[in-house]
Amino acid sequence: MTDVSTGSTPGSGSGFLDYAPAPESTSVLHLKQSYGLFINGEFTEGHGTPFQTISPATEERIAEIANANSADVDAAVAAARRAYERSWSTLSGADRGKYLFRIARLVQERARELAVAESLDNGKPIKESRDVDVPLVAAWFFYYAGWADKLDYAGLGPAPRALGVAAQVIPWNFPLLMLAWKIAPALAAGNTVVLKPAETTPLSALIFAEILQQAELPAGVVNIITGAGDTGEALVNHPDVNKVAFTGSTAVGRAIAKSTAGSGKKLTLELGGKAANIVFDDAPIDQAIEGIVNGIFFNQGHVCCAGSRLLVQENVHDEVVERLKERLSTLRLGDPLDKNTDIGAINSREQLERIRELSDIGEREGAERWTAPCVIPEKGFWFAPTIFTNVSTSSTIAREEIFGPVLSVLTFRTPAEAVAKANNTPYGLSAGIWSDKGSRILAVADQLRAGVIWANTFNRFDPASPFGGYKESGYGREGGRQGLAAYLESAGWSAR
Numbered sequence: 001m002t003d004v005s006t007g008s009t010p011g012s013g014s015g016f017l018d019y020a021p022a023p024e025s026t027s028v029l030h031l032k033q034s035y036g037l038f039i040n041g042e043f044t045e046g047h048g049t050p051f052q053t054i055s056p057a058t059e060e061r062i063a064e065i066a067n068a069n070s071a072d073v074d075a076a077v078a079a080a081r082r083a084y085e086r087s088w089s090t091l092s093g094a095d096r097g098k099y100l101f102r103i104a105r106l107v108q109e110r111a112r113e114l115a116v117a118e119s120l121d122n123g124k125p126i127k128e129s130r131d132v133d134v135p136l137v138a139a140w141f142f143y144y145a146g147w148a149d150k151l152d153y154a155g156l157g158p159a160p161r162a163l164g165v166a167a168q169v170i171p172w173n174f175p176l177l178m179l180a181w182k183i184a185p186a187l188a189a190g191n192t193v194v195l196k197p198a199e200t201t202p203l204s205a206l207i208f209a210e211i212l213q214q215a216e217l218p219a220g221v222v223n224i225i226t227g228a229g230d231t232g233e234a235l236v237n238h239p240d241v242n243k244v245a246f247t248g249s250t251a252v253g254r255a256i257a258k259s260t261a262g263s264g265k266k267l268t269l270e271l272g273g274k275a276a277n278i279v280f281d282d283a284p285i286d287q288a289i290e291g292i293v294n295g296i297f298f299n300q301g302h303v304c305c306a307g308s309r310l311l312v313q314e315n316v317h318d319e320v321v322e323r324l325k326e327r328l329s330t331l332r333l334g335d336p337l338d339k340n341t342d343i344g345a346i347n348s349r350e351q352l353e354r355i356r357e358l359s360d361i362g363e364r365e366g367a368e369r370w371t372a373p374c375v376i377p378e379k380g381f382w383f384a385p386t387i388f389t390n391v392s393t394s395s396t397i398a399r400e401e402i403f404g405p406v407l408s409v410l411t412f413r414t415p416a417e418a419v420a421k422a423n424n425t426p427y428g429l430s431a432g433i434w435s436d437k438g439s440r441i442l443a444v445a446d447q448l449r450a451g452v453i454w455a456n457t458f459n460r461f462d463p464a465s466p467f468g469g470y471k472e473s474g475y476g477r478e479g480g481r482q483g484l485a486a487y488l489e490s491a492g493w494s495a496r
């Protein structure tokens with residue numbers, strides 16, 4: 001990769017401003033050869049054929065992972081049901097809160113180990129897992145720990161009730177953070193849980209299971225089962241679950257909505273996105289450039305709310321694109337465990353192929369492709385930061401979620417055109433607005449159909465702030481008081 005400030009290769013040691021390699025130590029990580037399913041407070045063998053989890057940066061095996069078949073799903077749901085009836089529902093909110101506080105503190109204590117595991121298994125840069133993912137995981141548990149004894153104030157009337165057993169299925173892009181978004185509110189509200197992490201990133205969830213043992217959480221309150229889509233399918237369709245919470249692709253979300261319809265299960269869906277990041281000509285350009293980079297290249301663009309469509313006011317388009325290219329040329333792609341890495345590995349070969357395919361379609365449809373000058377490592381799954389200009393609203397890369405480090409740039413002339421283009425998508429998860437004028441930001445935000453809208457910033461998360469989508473981005477909210485409502489019913493009615 002060429003560093004524009006020096007014209008040399010980062011890490012090569014040949015230039016004045018080069019960085020020496022600074023790999024995070026893996027000595028904190030005590031990996032097992034194989035990991036079982038976490039059912040009823042213990043690790044047990046699965047009855048399906050085990051699979052390997054690999055490092056996407058090196059393609060090397062990390063560990064063997066158990067595969068839950070439908071009998072294992074039955075056992076996990078039965079354990080969650082027993083724990084709900086015999087222990088968790090008999091505890092006071094304050095006592096449930098104490099367990100959540102304990103989990104939050106243990107996450108902080110084991111933060112470095114969790115960050116290393118996450119970067120190894122997912123491919124994301126260690127500075128992101130260390131400084132963003134894991135601190136947010138702890139924050140989520142602390143936040144919902146505080147709610148556990150205050151459910152009367154959750155907005156559902158006095159004495160709202162837990163739903164029972166929650167089936168939770170999560171994706172691979174923020175493995176541990178998505179786990180926290182699911183488990184923390186469910187437990188605070190008094191539910192028990194069976195959670196299935198994604199098949200390419202099970203590692204941090206299994207270390208989290210060890211944390212639950214350390215916290216002496218009553219057996220069966222949280223069960224973690226590993227496997228692929230068929231395991232997830234068996235879990236969400238299990239007749240003894242009361243609640244289904246799914247984060248993942250719109251296609252799978254749609255299938256789950258169909259299969260759970262009429263079952264009485266309460267459903268929350270957090271699905272895909274194609275967010276517009278709108279830059280007006282009066283925007284603070286330096287900050288906007290950083291915000292655009294953070295919006296789409298954070299976590300290699302594997303972010304549901306990524307600012308993947310840049311809408312730039314026509315008169316500043318050339319300047320913005322030029323400065324973006326300069327900034328992208330300074331990003332360091334490589335070893336996810338190196339503390340200087342900005343762009344890590346793509347999580348799987350399958351995802352890499354999808355990014356390549358959609359990018360090739362973009363080029364074939366007439367968009368102009370620019371790729372940051374990077375040296376791509378020989379092994380592993382990598383995709384250099386890429387910008388497409390001359391993108392039309394009908395282009396595939398302006399409509400479909402690429403879920404990779406690829407930015408599509410479109411232009412607009414008036415605020416009305418910006419709003420029309422931003423809303424011209426089947427999704428509605430997030431958006432960004434960059435402008436010097438507060439009145440313009442508020443007026444535009446008011447017209448955007450997106451669950452989260454950032455102004456002069458992007459990709460900011462806080463446990464007190466609800467997150468969720470419109471249209472094909474799903475329904476229900478996670479985070480904040482609203483996130484509790486997904487796991488509670490008011491005292492006057494029953495969900496089943």
Ligand code: NAD
Nearest residue numbers: 170171172197198228229232233248249252270271272304
């Ligand atoms: P995916 O839908 O393929 O898989 C998500 C999870 O569902 C995995 O654990 C998978 O094993 C499981 N699964 C697959 N088929 C299933 C089935 N039929 N029934 C039940 N479970 C099944 O998605 P992915 O590729 O892992 O994740 C990327 C997607 O997730 C993107 O579309 C992204 O936008 C979305 N996402 C959304 C949010 C949000 O909050 N809205 C957050 C993160 C990711």
